[in-house]
Amino acid sequence: MSKPTSFDQAFTIALGLSVQGRLETIPLSEAKNRTLAEEAIAQIDLPPFPRAMMDGFALRAENIKGPNTKLKVIGKTAAGDGHKLRIEDGQAIRITTGAPVPEGADSIARLEWCRESGDREIRVIHPIVAGESVQPVANDGMRGQVLLNSGTKLNGARLTVCKSFGIREVTVAAPPRVAIIVTGNELVADVGIPLKTGQIYASTDVYLEDALERDGCLVESVQVVQDDKTAIATAIVEASVRFDYVLLTGGVSAGDFDFVPGVLRELGGELVLERVLMRPGAPLVGTRLNQSTIFAMSGNPAACLIQFELFVRPTIRKTLGWEVQQFPDTGKLQTAIRLKPMKLVRILRAKAVIRHGEVWVDTGMAQSPGVVSGFAIANCLVRLDENEVEPGTVVPLRWIG
C-alpha cells in the first residue's frame, strides 16, 4: 500500500483528475441546472419601451401646477397594446400597469391620486414629479450587457434573467456523464425486498445520484456488483470506456473482499490517491482508466458522503466550469470538543444555524463512520485540525445536501 496523502495534497491531486469539460449550445428552455460556459449577453433593452409602473393616467408632470389640476382624458391604453398614442399639454391617457407610456407623457398619476370629474376629465390631487411611476427604457439592463458570467449555474432565478432579456440559446458545459458502481455481497439494491441475515440496503448511491443530478451531471448507470474480482473488473472496464467519471463505493480497505484498489491496479490504473490522512474517509482511491476518472470511495456511508463532498464533487464541478473550494465558508463551534489525540484531519457532521448574522455549528451528533442517521439533521461538514477545541473557535465549513 502506498504512503498516505495529506488532506490538502489529496484535494489538489483530486482536482488534477478533473476531466476537461466539453461545450454545447442549447435552447434556453432546456438549460435548467446547467452551467454557463460563456457569458450570457442581453439581446434586448429591458424594458424595451418606457413602461407604466402603476394603473393611472399618463401625463406631463409640468402640467400639474397645483392641487386639483384638471386634464382632458383623450383615450386609454393597456398592457400589450401595440398602438402609438401621443398626448399634448393639458391632456392625459388612462393607462394600466405594464403598458407603453404614450409619446409626449413623462409620468403616471396613479388612480388613487386622480378624481374623475365628468366623462372625459380628471382632477389630479397629488403633486407629480417628472418620471413618476415610469420605468425608462433599459432601466433594468441594456442590449449587449453581460448578465451572467461563465461558470454560473442556471437556476430558476438566473433563467428568469436570461429569458427577460430575450436570450434564446446558451452555451453551457456538456453534462459530465457519470456511472456509479456499488460493491458488496451484503448489499440489497431494492428497499422493497426484505433483508436476510447479514444483508443491508445499499443507500449511499441515492445521495450521490441526487447531488450529481442537481449539479447538472448525467448519472446514466447505477449498478450493484458482488465482491468478485472478475465482476468488479468487468464493470469498471465497461464503464471506463463510456463515462467521464466512474464512482465506486465499498471494497477499498484491507478486508478479504476489498478488491477494488487491486483490480484498478491490475487494469493498469496508477493510483494517485489511495489513503488520505483524514477521519473518517481515509481509504479514497483516485485514478484514470481509458476515458474515465475513477474514484473509489469507502462503503461506510458517512465516510463515503464525506469523501464525495470534499474531493469528488469539487472535481466534477471543475469539469462543469465552477470555481471550486473545499470549504467555501466558516462557522463558529457552539461547544467545546475534546477528542483522542490523533494526527489526522477530522471531518465532523454538523448542524449550522445563522444567529445574529454569524454561522454557529453544532457537532452534537453521532460521528462514527458507519452511522448514517446524523445525516437526517446535518447540513454541513466542518474541518478540525486540533484534538481539543474551545467554543467559539472558527472552523472551515462546507454546506452539504
Ligand SMILES: Nc1nc2c(c(=O)[nH]1)N[C@H]1C(S)=C(S)[C@@H](COP(=O)(O)OP(=O)(O)OC[C@H]3O[C@@H](n4cnc5c(N)ncnc54)[C@H](O)[C@@H]3O)O[C@H]1N2
Ligand atoms: N483492517 C482494516 N480494516 C479497515 C480499515 C483498515 O485500514 N484496516 N479501514 C476502515 C475504514 S477507515 C473504512 S472507511 C472502511 C472502508 O471499508 P470499505 O470501503 O472497504 O467498505 P466495505 O467494507 O465494503 O463497507 C464498509 C461498511 O459500509 C457498508 N456499506 C458498503 N456499501 C454500502 C452502501 N452502498 N450503502 C450503505 N452501506 C454500505 C458495509 O456493509 C459495511 O458495513 O474499512 C475499515 N476497515
Ligand code: MOO
Ligand atoms: O475512513 Mo473510515 O470511515 O475512518 O472508518
